[in-house]
Amino acid sequence: MVSISGQAVYMLWLREMKRTWRAKSRMIGALVMPLFFLVFMGSGFRRATLPGMPEGVDYITFLIPGAIGMSLLFSSMFGGLQVLWDKEFGFLKEIMVTPVSRLSIVLGRMAGGSTISLLQGFMILLLSTFFGFRIHSLSGLLTAVVFMFLIAFTFIGLGLSFASRMKDMHGFQLVMNFVVFPIFFLSGALYPVQGLPVWLKPFVYLDPLTYGVDGLRAGLLGTSVHPPLLDFAVLATICAGMVTLGSILFETSDVGQ
Amino acid sequence: MHILEVENLTKTFKKVTAVDHVSFQVPEGELFGLLGPNGAGKTTTMRMLTTLLKPDSGSASVAGFDVIQSRNEVRAGIGMVFQEPALDRQLTGRENLDFHGRMYGMKKDLRKLRIREVLDLVELSDRANDLVETYSGGMQRRLEIARGLMHFPKVLFLDEPTLGLDAQTRRKIWEYIRRMNLEHRTTMILTTHYMEEADGLCGRVGIMDKGRIVALDTPKNLKDLIGADVVTLEMESGDGDIYRGLAFVKDVVKHGNRLSLMVENGERKIPLLIAHAAKHGIEVLSVELHKPSLEDVFLRFTGATLRDREAGDSEKRKMHPPMARRR
Numbered sequence: 217m218v219s220i221s222g223q224a225v226y227m228l229w230l231r232e233m234k235r236t237w238r239a240k241s242r243m244i245g246a247l248v249m250p251l252f253f254l255v256f257m258g259s260g261f262r263r264a265t266l267p268g269m270p271e272g273v274d275y276i277t278f279l280i281p282g283a284i285g286m287s288l289l290f291s292s293m294f295g296g297l298q299v300l301w302d303k304e305f306g307f308l309k310e311i312m313v314t315p316v317s318r319l320s321i322v323l324g325r326m327a328g329g330s331t332i333s334l335l336q337g338f339m340i341l342l343l344s345t346f347f348g349f350r351i352h353s354l355s356g357l358l359t360a361v362v363f364m365f366l367i368a369f370t371f372i373g374l375g376l377s378f379a380s381r382m383k384d385m386h387g388f389q390l391v392m393n394f395v396v397f398p399i400f401f402l403s404g405a406l407y408p409v410q411g412l413p414v415w416l417k418p419f420v421y422l423d424p425l426t427y428g429v430d431g432l433r434a435g436l437l438g439t440s441v442h443p444p445l446l447d448f449a450v451l452a453t454i455c456a457g458m459v460t461l462g463s464i465l466f467e468t469s470d471v472g473q
Numbered sequence: 474m475h476i477l478e479v480e481n482l483t484k485t486f487k488k489v490t491a492v493d494h495v496s497f498q499v500p501e502g503e504l505f506g507l508l509g510p511n512g513a514g515k516t517t518t519m520r521m522l523t524t525l526l527k528p529d530s531g532s533a534s535v536a537g538f539d540v541i542q543s544r545n546e547v548r549a550g551i552g553m554v555f556q557e558p559a560l561d562r563q564l565t566g567r568e569n570l571d572f573h574g575r576m577y578g579m580k581k582d583l584r585k586l587r588i589r590e591v592l593d594l595v596e597l598s599d600r601a602n603d604l605v606e607t608y609s610g611g612m613q614r615r616l617e618i619a620r621g622l623m624h625f626p627k628v629l630f631l632d633e634p635t636l637g638l639d640a641q642t643r644r645k646i647w648e649y650i651r652r653m654n655l656e657h658r659t660t661m662i663l664t665t666h667y668m669e670e671a672d673g674l675c676g677r678v679g680i681m682d683k684g685r686i687v688a689l690d691t692p693k694n695l696k697d698l699i700g701a702d703v704v705t706l707e708m709e710s711g712d713g714d715i716y717r718g719l720a721f722v723k724d725v726v727k728h729g730n731r732l733s734l735m736v737e738n739g740e741r742k743i744p745l746l747i748a749h750a751a752k753h754g755i756e757v758l759s760v761e762l763h764k765p766s767l768e769d770v771f772l773r774f775t776g777a778t779l780r781d782r783e784a785g786d787s788e789k790r791k792m793h794p795p796m797a798r799r800r
């Protein structure tokens with residue numbers, strides 16, 4: 217029977233909060249990219265209508281759920297990959313030699329990572345009101361929040377999986393370039409995926425963020441490509457799978473020297 | 474019943490057999506040392522004993538629990554001070570200790586009390602609220618030792634606790650280790666490649682080389698194996714064979730262009746030894762005499778000095794193939 221130590225989960229979460237608070241500039245830096253996308257692309261393409269864009273929605277409004285998805289994707293992956301930093305600085309050994317169950321360690325990491333990444337997501341949502349964005353209903357907002365949680369946990373799980381199988385930080389940039397960016401561009405965060413060539417379509421549908429961004433649009437704009445319930449079902453399934461995969465790979469990972 | 478039992482523990486990485494059928498037992502309350510040069514397999518042994526690495530074969534139990542089958546129970550009973558730094562540098566010293574205490578399920582009052590006690594012990598109370606990133610190397614080491622002691626482990630593993638520290642800090646750390654060992658009867662397993670450390674601190678010492686324990690006993694008994702003084706001669710040429718016939722020479726070990734001779738009353742034998750070399754037409758460049766140390770024990774069992782091994786990249790070893798052990 218695997219036990220979960222509430223105190224350990226809390227401690228790991230608290231550590232993440234303290235570290236983030238002490239590196240506030242990094243958190244602010246992480247907000248900059250999605251905001252730049254909103255500001256520059258949003259104003260640059262203000263008048264653009266792309267095939268597949270919902271009727272009566274201007275580009276910047278279309279982009280807002282995408283920017284939230286982007287911020288969640290990057291910060292959650294980063295949160296999962298934090299394990300690499302702990303490995304590099306030796307602190308992972310200190311964590312792994314304690315009698316706390318590995319599941320508690322994974323949960324602590326997920327709690328910390330998701331808090332940070334959801335905070336960033338909410339900040340983008342808040343800031344988007346400056347671009348004229350208005351939330352139209354409470355149920356829509358709640359729908360969006362559900363999708364934000366799912367996106368966060370999915371990508372922390374994915375980040376954790378990669379981190380558990382990587383020896384050191386050298387692979388970090390590779391993961392960013394060959395995993396995170398394609399996930400971002402294929403998800404429809406920036407443009408309707410209808411415009412993509414047919415051979416890319418399978419990848420679009422394999423991309424968890426596709427369902428995440430679509431779900432966010434359903435909640436925030438009231439329009440989506442798939443029925444929101446379908447988005448939810450697919451993403452929730454992927455999320456459960458990723459969290460499980462991340463936990464298993466982490467538990468069996470090499471702690472390093 | 475021993476608190477630590479190690480039976481034929483073995484671990485191979487690709488080509489190197491880092492730990493090769495190592496067996497030993499440690500009774501409760503002992504301060505046990507593993508002495509060996511770089512790459513001897515000390516850290517790998519510790520990683521297996523602390524559940525961080527699965528052995529290829531063999532078994533070990535710590536505080537009554539098997540390190541493979543009952544990892545959580547083993548973890549609950551041990552403390553570990555790693556060779557490499559393992560602190561969160563973005564937290565303060567106190568926060569690092571608090572993290573540790575909570576991970577070991579210590580209640581709030583006990584945690585507070587112990588944090589104060591161990592900070593006092595390692596004299597870091599006045600820096601406790603500073604970020605670890607601002608600590609010197611020695612202070613970080615002291616904090617790690619404090620942390621290892623904090624939760625009253627039954628067995629505390631210390632991997633090269635004084636590596637790279639100045640003499641004064643090193644002596645302080647020895648003192649903490651001794652005190653913890655005496656006051657709480659904490660069993661301590663420490664690794665080192667400083668022979669003075671093994672000699673002065675440990676009740677018993679296992680000498681490790683190339684993954685094996687080549688000798689294991691109290692420092693005194695180990696040195697008594699040499700049983701005499703050690704005269705080291707540096708010579709232009711020649712080998713130990715010329716001294717083989719002399720009755721008063723108990724043992725000869727050749728290493729590089731030096732010979733170590735084990736003799737009683739060394740200071741009186743030096744003239745005889747030099748004269749003997751001259752008789753064979755060999756010039757002695759320098760002479761050194763000392764009482765036996767663990768270094769000599771290492772030399773006797775491995776045919777190399779600890780220093781040779783430390784410097785010994787594979788390349789160097791090829792140039793001077795290890796001398797066969799004499800006798």
Ligand SMILES: Nc1ncnc2c1ncn2[C@@H]1O[C@H](COP(=O)(O)OP(=O)(O)OP(=O)(O)O)[C@@H](O)[C@H]1O
Nearest residue numbers: 486489491509510511512513514515516517518666
């Ligand atoms: N993760 C690893 N992968 C491959 N080889 C390893 C690994 N860990 C250790 N080794 C090898 O195993 C051998 C023993 O290493 P170990 O770290 O146990 O030595 P040590 O006695 O602790 O040395 P030191 O005094 O330098 O700390 C070395 O040859 C080392 O290169």
Ligand SMILES: [Mg+2]
Nearest residue numbers: 515516517556
């Ligand atoms: Mg080592």
